[in-house]
Amino acid sequence: MKKRKITGVLAATLLMGTILAACGKEEASSTKGGGTKQEEPKYTFRLADNQPPDYPTVVGDKKFAELVEERTNGRIKIDVFPSAQLGDEKSVLEQVQLGAIEFTRINASPLAEFNNQFTALGLPYVFESEEHLWNFLNGEMGTKLLDGLEQSKMKGLAYYDSGSRNFYSTKPLKSVKDLKGQKIRVQQSKINIDFMEALGASATPMPYGEVFSALQTGIIDGAENNLPSIDSSNHYQEAKNLILDHHQRIPEVLLISKAAWDKLSEKDQKIIKQAALDSVKTQREEWDKWEERSTKKLEDAGVVFTEVKDIQPWKNAVKSMVDSYSKDYKEVIEAIDKARP
Incomplete structure (x- = not known):
């Protein structure tokens, strides 16, 4: 009797284990089928x-x-x-x-x-305004560049x-002619070096963190950047002349x-x-x-702002350079042209 009772208990235990295991498999399979919601990963x-x-x-x-x-x-x-x-x-x-x-x-x-097609975005004066830029970025080609x-x-x-990038210098900047001979810091890239040469300036590639001391010591005459960066870097303390030519966006x-x-x-x-x-x-x-804040801060600090009213002389100076690059990025340049407001 005793032996039979133990066997019965054992059989019942095994049966319960089989039922529980079957339930677990069903939950897993029902999760795959969408029946039971599985916890999403964190x-x-x-x-x-x-x-x-x-x-x-x-x-x-x-x-x-x-x-x-x-x-x-x-x-x-x-x-x-x-x-x-x-x-x-x-x-x-x-x-x-x-x-x-x-x-x-x-x-x-x-x-x-x-993705070398991004190079076209850095060509000078290809975007005429903020609206022009965002028409392009929000279009099909803008998405294609990201996916690439x-x-x-x-x-x-x-x-x-x-924003847009503009020139600032320790020397006067009133027109494109004023850049001739000036040592301008640029990011290390062929397109920026060629751009400076087209304007008659001397391209001086260097790390961003070295620009302030280079302006102080006269290693460079100026640089180019957007207004918030000129503000946050304190470059305006040394370079008091700013010309708004909006050469790159x-x-x-x-x-x-x-x-x-x-x-x-x-x-x-x-x-x-x-x-x-x-x-x-x-x-x-x-x-x-x-x-807006940076503009006011720079004006209050005595920075001389010059707004370029006629951009054509600047475009003329870089036309051959832009044309030579554009041949390699025809599809992007066409999309930029179509995005004009």
Whole structure:
């Protein structure tokens, strides 16, 4: 009897285990079939930016992160690291390609190394106004440029505003003729060096962080950048002459690592992409505020502003240079022409 009782208990235990196991398999299979909701994966990502915490691009980054967290009910969190905390642009970009950092915000110029069609955006005077630029960026070719980065293990999500670039110098700047012979700091790229030569200036490539001391010591006469950068870098303290020729309107780009993108569900990809696009409004509004504040700050500091009323002499000076580059980027140049307001 005793032996039979133990056997019965054992049989009952085995039967219960079989039932529970069967239930587990059914739950798993019903999850695949959409019957039982499976818990969606949680992520904590990092977003690198080399600008200070209150800079317009960082404000845009934070809005993007806020929208993603809100729309995923906290399931996807993006921590924003400003002030180059995760490294300079070049090293961060390499880490994004490797998937070690998931997001970054970078100027479009260096992206020409990965998709050479971005080079066309840096050609001088190709965009006549802010409206012209955004007509292009929001069009089919703007999207195509972003998507073209996927072969380099990253994906473009959205464009941010970076205003227009203008010349500033320790010497007077009233016309294109005044640039002749001046030593102007430029970013290290062939297009910028050729641009300076076309204007009769002497191109002096150097790291951004060395510009202030180079202006102080006379190694360079001037440089070129957007107004908020001239403000935040304190370059205006040394270079009191500013000419608003708006020679380049190169946007910023919000990127995600292809490795991070590929592990997201289609639903999460859509959330990330739309949040990036929706953050642009906040970033552009902040940019406009910064430009206004920077203009007042520079004027109060005694910077002499000269607005170029006739841009044609500037365009004439660089025409052969622009034409020679345009041959390699016909499709992009055509799209830029079609985007004119």
